[in-house]
Amino acid sequence: MASGAGAVSLHPVFGHTDLQASLSRALATGSLPPSLLIHGPRGVGKQRLALWLGQLLLCPESGPEGPCGECKGCRMAVNLEHPDLHWYFPLAKPKGVRPAKLSEALEKARYDTIAERKARPLRPASAPAEPTGLYLAVAQALRSHANRRPAVGLRQVFVIGDAETLVPQESSQEAANALLKLLEEPPTSTLIILTSSEPGRLLPTIRSRTMPLHLPPLAPDAVEQFLVEAGGVSPEDARRASHLGRGSIGRALGFLPIEGDPGPLETLRTQAFELLHAASDTDPGAVYRKSLEFGTTRSRGLMPLLELLEDALRDLSVTAARASEGLINSDREDLLERIREARDIHPVAVAKAFRHLEEAKELVAGNVNPQLIVAGLLTRIREELVGNP
Numbered sequence: 001m002a003s004g005a006g007a008v009s010l011h012p013v014f015g016h017t018d019l020q021a022s023l024s025r026a027l028a029t030g031s032l033p034p035s036l037l038i039h040g041p042r043g044v045g046k047q048r049l050a051l052w053l054g055q056l057l058l059c060p061e062s063g064p065e066g067p068c069g070e071c072k073g074c075r076m077a078v079n080l081e082h083p084d085l086h087w088y089f090p091l092a093k094p095k096g097v098r099p100a101k102l103s104e105a106l107e108k109a110r111y112d113t114i115a116e117r118k119a120r121p122l123r124p125a126s127a128p129a130e131p132t133g134l135y136l137a138v139a140q141a142l143r144s145h146a147n148r149r150p151a152v153g154l155r156q157v158f159v160i161g162d163a164e165t166l167v168p169q170e171s172s173q174e175a176a177n178a179l180l181k182l183l184e185e186p187p188t189s190t191l192i193i194l195t196s197s198e199p200g201r202l203l204p205t206i207r208s209r210t211m212p213l214h215l216p217p218l219a220p221d222a223v224e225q226f227l228v229e230a231g232g233v234s235p236e237d238a239r240r241a242s243h244l245g246r247g248s249i250g251r252a253l254g255f256l257p258i259e260g261d262p263g264p265l266e267t268l269r270t271q272a273f274e275l276l277h278a279a280s281d282t283d284p285g286a287v288y289r290k291s292l293e294f295g296t297t298r299s300r301g302l303m304p305l306l307e308l309l310e311d312a313l314r315d316l317s318v319t320a321a322r323a324s325e326g327l328i329n330s331d332r333e334d335l336l337e338r339i340r341e342a343r344d345i346h347p348v349a350v351a352k353a354f355r356h357l358e359e360a361k362e363l364v365a366g367n368v369n370p371q372l373i374v375a376g377l378l379t380r381i382r383e384e385l386v387g388n389p
């Protein structure tokens with residue numbers, strides 16, 4: 001890919017030094033498995049760690065201390081220009097492309113996206129604007145690529161981000177099978193690294209062929225430090241965003257304002273509190289008015305909102321227990337207290353409401369109409385919180 005004057009290399013892996021050390025030792029002793037599944041919350045650096053692992057494998061000087069960081073291979077890897085380091089991730093399906101040209105169009109979109117990510121390496125973890133997936137054409141391209149010889153070194157590495165998006169797509173079974181074949185018989189000197197924040201949605205056959213590695217959330221202090229040092233964020237914004245990000249750099253970035261916009265997750269947080277408000281309103285019409293603001297397709301996009309509603313409900317249960325320590329949304333303390341007081345909300349009622357949230361998340365994964373999901377969820381939460389007068 002072209003490396004324009006503005007090309008930036010990837011930021012260093014942050015906060016996972018113990019895991020990096022054990023992976024380096026595993027490679028040095030020849031015990032690194034040929035396929036890995038890095039799983040953990042969204043935005044904790046799974047794909048970044050996978051790309052680092054690629055660098056580790058492609059650096060001829062790698063040792064128990066990790067990659068050398070200075071050789072040509074290392075430089076190409078951190079600039080995302082190494083011909084033996086292949087990074088795949090979900091993409092929007094190119095529009096108006098004949099099926100025969102789909103592979104080519106997807107490859108072009110992949111290179112363009114990599115160039116964008118290089119230009120802006122710190123991205124918030126948020127839902128994409130349009131549906132994306134790892135399509136069959138991608139899985140096939142990946143398979144034929146893996147059967148070629150490495151371009152410059154002795155090894156090649158494939159990183160497949162958000163691997164669970166292979167499953168709910170059209171022709172999903174075929175796409176998954178193409179990948180499965182590759183995992184079953186990986187060509188020698190090939191490492192395949194899948195990453196997923198929803199490993200439960202991967203096919204069991206894919207899960208059973210990959211060695212799982214869990215990437216835990218980071219300490220909020222560490223996220224704050226990263227935002228200030230690597231992101232150039234003001235200490236005040238960094239403190240607020242890292243608290244809301246709950247150990248995920250990608251999430252924390254979503255609560256920071258960008259060019260006059262409050263930030264994608266900050267916008268959703270406001271919306272989550274509007275939902276909570278509607279669900280605690282004595283007027284049942286509030287629930288329906290709110291639900292009508294949602295579309296009728298693309299339920300996957302609801303997931304980040306439901307996660308934020310979960311945080312808001314958790315805070316309501318803290319408030320209902322007459323505590324204020326440990327609020328996630330500490331800046332909404334007054335609003336939470338007003339809701340609690342007006343409806344005399346009991347912690348048990350909030351605990352029951354959580355169950356409905358879990359059901360809604362399953363519907364989201366099952367691609368049900370978002371309007372119906374929101375209407376059903378808010379109605380049930382409202383029944384728990386204010387009863388059904």
Ligand SMILES: [Zn+2]
Nearest residue numbers: 059068071074
């Ligand atoms: Zn090196």
